[in-house]
Amino acid sequence: MKITQIDLYAIRLPLISPFIVSYHTYDDMPSIIVKITTDEGIVGYGEAVADDHVTGESWESTFALLQHSLAPALIGHNPMHFETLHDKMDAIVYQAPAAKAALDIACYDVVGKKLGVPVYDLLGGRYHERFPITHVLSIGEPEAMAQEARERMEQGYSSFKMKVGRDVTSDVARIRAVRNEVGPDIAIRVDVNQGWINASSTLQAIEQMKDLGIDWLEQPVKADDLDGMVEIKSKSTISLMIDEGLKYKREMLQVIKLGAAHKANIKLMKCGGIYPAMKLAHMAEMAGIDCQIGSMVESSVGSAAGFHVAFAKKIFSSVELTGPLKFSKDIGNLHYDVPFIALNDQAGLGVDVDESVLEELTVRHQTVIAP
Incomplete structure (x- = not known):
């Protein structure tokens, strides 16, 4: 099994009311959704919620890093090889944990679906x-x-x-x-x-x-x-x-x-x-x-x-x-x-993504495939 395509969606999730912490007030939540597709047609989803004050990443920088560096590096690789994939990402960029988390999570979703088991x-x-x-x-x-x-x-x-x-x-x-x-x-x-x-x-x-x-x-x-x-x-x-x-x-x-x-x-x-x-x-x-x-x-x-x-x-x-x-x-x-x-026992993350809502909330979309 190999990763053949990675789609990136920069979205803004609407909050019912502002979320206020010591260093910032959030009127909505900027997030990046990653969609990995394999050569077997299996699709997995991941997410990056960057925070300048916590991870040192911004919404914009995370999207750019995924688009230009991390996502291209994983094309053609087996999503089941978690240690290898993290080693590849770590060799490309120091830290940037939210960006790496998005790809990591999507790979786990793919592997769970491939094997027919929940991620846990x-x-x-x-x-x-x-x-x-x-x-x-x-x-x-x-x-x-x-x-x-x-x-x-x-x-x-x-x-x-x-x-x-x-x-x-x-x-x-x-x-x-x-x-x-x-x-x-x-x-x-x-x-x-x-x-x-x-x-x-x-x-x-x-x-x-x-x-x-x-x-x-x-x-x-x-x-x-x-x-x-x-x-x-x-x-x-x-x-x-x-x-x-x-x-x-x-x-x-x-x-x-x-x-x-x-x-x-x-x-x-x-x-x-x-x-x-x-x-x-x-x-x-x-x-x-x-x-x-x-x-x-x-x-x-x-x-x-x-x-x-x-x-x-x-x-x-x-x-x-x-x-x-x-x-x-x-x-x-x-x-x-x-x-x-109480989590369900569906394969992968056990979450169904509504692509119409994803499209509605998307501010920017980019597809990464093999050159």
Whole structure:
């Protein structure tokens, strides 16, 4: 089996409401969908959601890199040879994980369809039967965030991830308002997205919210400040999760060596796809670090890929892949039984892509074939 054609679609996914984090407000979500076709007529889909602040890639640069470098390099190669394909991509460009993830995911979709098995069966088989879905609260006024949490709790959600990172005083007010609204038994996870900058301000925040029953605190300091993570972890009883500070194997090794986090947020867009995500999960498992599959607000395609990784490994205890729930229109049909998700057993990613919606949302399309 060989890859004969790769189609690239630069799309913008419409959000029901703006998605607000510490460093940006998204009115829609720019994404790149990759469609791989083989000489046997098998089609697989992948996705790249680039983030200038996290992966160092933009929507435009990712499309150009795929069009001119990465996609042409994979034409004629067997999509089943994951290690070889990643080696080829790594030899072409340093990092660029979201671009590589799109091709990686599409190859897994192809191989699953070729063998007639779900992607999780390519990763060791299904371990989890279902996962509870955590609702993500964008940054807003304390009362508005509390009201949204109340409404979602009434829909059955039992955990919330709060986006904060503006300043310690207002952020603690947000967290306290949500806790007061939902009561003591609902899980609250706090994601700062680097917004508290350093250990000093983070420790001040922790002191102010020590009575709020926080499940864990995610990436409060700048991504490359592992020393700050170590200091916070040594002085706090709140579990600490690393996100933006963890992309590749080298960083996972440093996190393990330094004891910089209790938990790791593994995202396919940060590490280059399913294949490298599994390597990170194995490293974390050996070190006793609990794992989560996180979201870059992908469509059904990228979200399904993350779920397959999470469902296949015991070490994953939480998932936050809620992109499809945030879109007013999606290209795929990943199904949620809110507040849970239980993947189907269809071959590949198990997602049907609506080509008419894909065409509608496409801003730019390019086909790559053998020269």
